[in-house]
Amino acid sequence: MVTSAVSVGTLTEHLRATGYDPLLSPFAERAYATVLTGAAMNPQRVAPGDLFVAVSGARAHGADFITEVISRGAAAVLTDAAGVGKIREAIGYQLPVIEVAAVRDAAGPAAAVIYGTTASSDPALFGVTGTNGKTTTTYFLRALLSTLLAPQGRNTGLIGTIEIAAGATPEDSERISSDMTTPEAVQLHALMHQFREKNVAAAAMEVSSHAISYRRISGLFYDVAGFTNLTQDHLDLHGTMEEYFAAKAALFSRSRTRISVITVDDTGAEQSWGHRMAAAATGKVVTLSTRPDSVTQAHWEVREVAPEGLGSAFTLVNRHTGEEVRSSTALPGDFNVSNAALAAVMVLEAAADPHRAQEFTREDVVAALETKRPFHVQVPGRMQVIAAGTDGAGPAAIVDFAHNPDAMIRTLQAVRQQHGKLILVIGAAGERDRSKRPTMGAIAVRMADHVIISDDDPHGEDPAQIRADLLEGARDAIARGGLSTVLEEISPREDAITAAVAAAGRADTILLAGRGHESHQDMAGAKHAIDDRVELARALSARGYPTLQGDYA
């Protein structure tokens, strides 16, 4: 619900001025004067006074639900020609209908007008895209921004896979769980309005490639957008890596983002998507190299990485200004140094941007990075330590979200122990990119000593077939490599976790990968409650092993 309502006439003129060539019917004064106070794309979310955005999709057309939409008090509809036909057939000229060809693309600008989003409105937006690291990097961003803004009485926000949150600090925020990594455009602009009402000065937001392809970020403008990496995933949507790359590259254009910070890690072995992204980006582009074996030069570079507790300390060096900033992260894994470095550089560059004043200076950011330990936050289900295993009283035990080849490699590299066995429980989601499953099975048996293939989120697929796809790659890798890896198939996942703990000695390490923070499995539409972190703690305690107390958000 907005304070300053917008008329259908004003909205139509705006869409005309921004090139969407709208047709309004009925062409009548009362249609023009109709007042809009919100927008919705899901028929079940329509509220009185809303503009309903009826899109054509694989399962249905939104206009098929027009009677429900009317009963919920929609004031007007934005749709395509097919939608207009359906609406006229169902209810005649009861409602003003604005027809445009590109409904999904127009939905963002339309919602922006209704909810008051502009290029300079609060909150300042920090977006992150990439195959892996989006959730972790946005948690790091939010923690750093709240360190800078809370002392000034200003709040921060977070939009992503795990939750949507707003408040002074991550601990004391209003939080709602997310059903999508990046919500629909109409929800995003409603969120921006809510954030403004909640005194949110800056927000960190995950931008999935689906979101970009489905035009969900249309009408938003990013102060800074960050790129983590591009590796195999979601090829079921994008088809090829080139198309996947193009989808993500759309975020780093001056028409949408003020400053692009691109991670260009590239060991020279594989094609560097980061370099290509930096070359494709327009507007202000800053590059970041985070791996010591990177063969490239970048504006910012990570140096002097050293172990610190379970995580790492590192130095950020600006090759142009000579600046050196020392910081650290508590999360294990060299990839979390990459995520922390990306979050740090995004905020450092925002602070220096003459075109958009932030409420903190570059010096404030340096001081926060060096003294406030902003990257010592727990990111639910991302390298979450359930048992430290440091005192010999029991195995180390970690829960992580890795569910694609590159994430698995990076995570397994991070937890491989010099001594002791590495015991891995892995599965794969149904109805998502099947082609990566054999690769994941092969990586598992090459990098772990004991692998238990189990279930993840089968959705509508046969769980046994998903496990078979993983086992095929695993068995093939064992045969080709003459590996001595122990390979088991155990379902349900609870039994696999119990078996992993039973197989572990006190000096070993257990890693549950793929589900992270998730609290249920989607079994053919039925939700089966299981939280890897709770199950792992249960199985460890049952054998008398110590665990870290954790509130599993």
Ligand SMILES: CC(=O)N[C@H]1[C@@H](OP(=O)(O)OP(=O)(O)OC[C@H]2O[C@@H](n3ccc(=O)[nH]c3=O)[C@H](O)[C@@H]2O)O[C@H](CO)[C@@H](O)[C@@H]1O[C@H](C)C(=O)N[C@@H](C)C(=O)N[C@H](CCC(=O)O)C(=O)O
């Ligand atoms: C692949 C994908 O992203 N599909 C999105 C797309 O679906 P679609 O084009 O087929 O549209 P549709 O589902 O037929 O719906 C069309 C219209 O009918 C309505 N409808 C449709 C069916 C129904 O039963 N009831 C109903 O009211 C819809 O609300 C909509 O108004 O448009 C729909 C409406 O806007 C989205 O809900 C749907 O997201 C689905 C639910 C989804 O699962 N998306 C996932 C893959 C996704 O977006 N994931 C990314 C993260 C990916 C990752 O990084 O792992 C995310 O950002 O969450």
Ligand SMILES: Nc1ncnc2c1ncn2[C@@H]1O[C@H](COP(=O)(O)OP(=O)(O)OP(=O)(O)O)[C@@H](O)[C@H]1O
């Ligand atoms: N920078 C990185 N490079 C490679 N792998 C990473 C990186 N950061 C995290 N990972 C691995 O990928 C997994 C997913 O991390 P995270 O949830 O932060 O990324 P994401 O992009 O939000 O993932 P998703 O899109 O699946 O939600 C982690 O659990 C870890 O295994």
